[in-house]
Amino acid sequence: MNAQELKSELESKFPGGILSWEERSPHRVYAAVKPESLREMARHLYAGLGLRLSTATAAHILKGFEILYHFALDRGGVVLSLRVSLGEGPPAADSIADLVPAADWIEREMAELMGVEFRGRASTEPLLSSEEWPKGVFPLRKNGEIPDSGLQIGGD
Amino acid sequence: MKTIIPIGPYHPLQEEPEFFELHVEGERVEKLVIRIGYNHRGIEKLAESKTYDQVIFLVERICGICSTSHPIAAANALEDLAGIRAPERALYIRTVIGELERLHSHLLWLGLAGHFIGYNTLWMWAWKAREPVLDIMERISGNRNHYAMMKAGGVRRDLKAEDIPWVLKTLDSIKPDIDLFHKALDDDPVLHLRLKNVGVLTPEDIAVTGALGPTARASGVDIDIRRDEPYAAYDRVEWKVIVGSAGDVFDKAWVRVLEMKESIGIIEQCLRALPPGEIDLRLKEMPPGEGIGRHEAPRGECFHYVLSDGSSCPVRYKIRAPSFMNLTTNYIAARGETVADATLILAAVDPCYCCTERMAVVSGGRRRTIDGERLVEISRRKTLRLASELGVEPESTLKKNGPRS
Numbered sequence: 001m002n003a004q005e006l007k008s009e010l011e012s013k014f015p016g017g018i019l020s021w022e023e024r025s026p027h028r029v030y031a032a033v034k035p036e037s038l039r040e041m042a043r044h045l046y047a048g049l050g051l052r053l054s055t056a057t058a059a060h061i062l063k064g065f066e067i068l069y070h071f072a073l074d075r076g077g078v079v080l081s082l083r084v085s086l087g088e089g090p091p092a093a094d095s096i097a098d099l100v101p102a103a104d105w106i107e108r109e110m111a112e113l114m115g116v117e118f119r120g121r122a123s124t125e126p127l128l129s130s131e132e133w134p135k136g137v138f139p140l141r142k143n144g145e146i147p148d149s150g151l152q153i154g155g156d
Numbered sequence: 157m158k159t160i161i162p163i164g165p166y167h168p169l170q171e172e173p174e175f176f177e178l179h180v181e182g183e184r185v186e187k188l189v190i191r192i193g194y195n196h197r198g199i200e201k202l203a204e205s206k207t208y209d210q211v212i213f214l215v216e217r218i219c220g221i222c223s224t225s226h227p228i229a230a231a232n233a234l235e236d237l238a239g240i241r242a243p244e245r246a247l248y249i250r251t252v253i254g255e256l257e258r259l260h261s262h263l264l265w266l267g268l269a270g271h272f273i274g275y276n277t278l279w280m281w282a283w284k285a286r287e288p289v290l291d292i293m294e295r296i297s298g299n300r301n302h303y304a305m306m307k308a309g310g311v312r313r314d315l316k317a318e319d320i321p322w323v324l325k326t327l328d329s330i331k332p333d334i335d336l337f338h339k340a341l342d343d344d345p346v347l348h349l350r351l352k353n354v355g356v357l358t359p360e361d362i363a364v365t366g367a368l369g370p371t372a373r374a375s376g377v378d379i380d381i382r383r384d385e386p387y388a389a390y391d392r393v394e395w396k397v398i399v400g401s402a403g404d405v406f407d408k409a410w411v412r413v414l415e416m417k418e419s420i421g422i423i424e425q426c427l428r429a430l431p432p433g434e435i436d437l438r439l440k441e442m443p444p445g446e447g448i449g450r451h452e453a454p455r456g457e458c459f460h461y462v463l464s465d466g467s468s469c470p471v472r473y474k475i476r477a478p479s480f481m482n483l484t485t486n487y488i489a490a491r492g493e494t495v496a497d498a499t500l501i502l503a504a505v506d507p508c509y510c511c512t513e514r515m516a517v518v519s520g521g522r523r524r525t526i527d528g529e530r531l532v533e534i535s536r537r538k539t540l541r542l543a544s545e546l547g548v549e550p551e552s553t554l555k556k557n558g559p560r561s
Contacts, residue, residue: 025236027385049244050363050367052363052379054450054459054476055476055480057461057474059463059471060472061471061472068461070448070459070461072457074379074384075384077381077384077385077386077452078385081448101364101366102364102481102484104484105480105481105484106476113200125191127192128192128196129196139198139201140200140201140472142195
């Protein structure tokens with residue numbers, strides 16, 4: 001399967017689900033998708049077509065927040081990045097971790113560092129941050145304040 | 157009786173602290189809790205305040221073992237963003253450095269794995285064989301680690317023609333060592349008993365966890381970015397992806413040992429066919445846009461994403477190291493196994509974490525702190541017991557065929 005075949009497969013399976021499709025090279029494809037289509041599309045890519053979720057990137061940009069879900073089609077060397085725009089309000093997205101288990105840790109990371117709320121997650125335990133990390137402080141946000149850690153170098 | 161055994165988060169041998177809590181019922185591990193982030197240095201955030209050239213130096217500090225993996229992935233990401241390809245000679249040099257790193261990283265793992273099962277001769281010999289690889293790195297880059305060789309658009313240092321015969325000769329010197337490790341793996345009955353059918357991961361487990369590199373390939377999952385999305389000079393040389401089948405600790409070791417032979421072959425071909433010419437495009441700016449770069453690091457796919465607005469620093473820089481995926485296989489692989497095998501299973505994915513800095517056993521409400529070497533000792537004792545049941549000396553195959561002077 002190549003990028004073109006992936007495109008026709010997704011378009012026929014999810015009519016209207018893809019808002020735009022950008023093939024920057026035979027190895028790099030970006031698809032902006034409707035937030036409500038994400039879960040079923042992710043399920044189909046992973047369980048139906050056997051793609052691997054490489055990771056996901058949450059970004060705080062001018063338009064607000066967005067998440068890129070990077071799916072790897074290993075034979076063919078294609079990275080398909082599904083782009084989901086979360087708008088300008090407090091960022092929230094549907095969890096896909098129940099459908100694509102490899103999304104579990106990266107969703108926890110995005111929740112802790114970018115403050116994205118993932119709806120429908122079984123567990124929201126912190127993965128990376130310490131218990132002392134203040135609530136509501138998300139360091140990867142552009143307007144995020146990073147509090148003084150209180151840690152002192154040297155001495156007890 | 158239920159027992160909780162916390163392992164970690166720090167160990168001076170490893171550069172990446174993690175915390176595992178083994179919930180043990182009698183002898184068997186029932187459940188595993190993993191916490192990471194103890195060494196989180198905010199590198200993605202830091203990258204947003206660094207120029208693109210500085211980003212490469214920054215990501216080189218992520219890992220002390222596979223220190224060139226992130227720079228190669230970063231160079232690939234930035235070149236994807238800029239829509240360029242580094243000069244041919246630079247692609248060959250990248251390949252040489254990438255494979256030298258795989259060699260020394262796999263040798264380091266092999267030694268540690270040997271240590272964890274009480275095969276200390278294997279430990280010493282594997283690490284002895286690693287030294288010449290670091291010597292080569294030093295000759296080429298000036299550094300035994302953190303080579304600072306990569307940059308977007310090329311490499312920072314050329315390979316000197318007069319060094320190449322010495323590098324080839326030095327590589328020749330470690331071939332018998334790798335053959336020896338291969339033979340020990342094939343023939344040593346204790347290793348077979350100790351490593352086979354331990355910590356098995358099926359291809360389905362690999363798909364569920366998204367595991368990568370030798371961890372995936374040992375389970376028969378044939379993925380390798382070097383072949384699947386060729387970059388550097390990997391499509392210019394002959395080599396094969398090593399794929400196992402059993403998914404146990406034995407096959408993970410076997411895959412790594414055979415990969416070392418492939419690495420040597422790749423390096424030799426690159427050095428013999430090194431094309432002349434420039435090594436650097438001398439990029440001055442980055443366009444607005446996005447780029448994704450991947451590299452098959454010793455532990456699997458390294459993934460970098462960059463978002464640029466055309467200024468001198470990235471707007472967003474995302475890094476996903478292979479251990480982030482591989483660690484989650486421990487939820488599956490350790491379950492139902494004994495405490496004696498747990499150390500080995502946790503180490504088998506080569507997570508940059510293995511043993512314990514300290515260990516405390518909580519049992520019946522009482523907390524008992526155990527000496528740091530204790531977990532290795534439990535594992536070592538199992539090896540000795542198996543050897544004595546077989547009526548053989550541990551490491552007999554290895555010692556019979558060595559040592560080399």
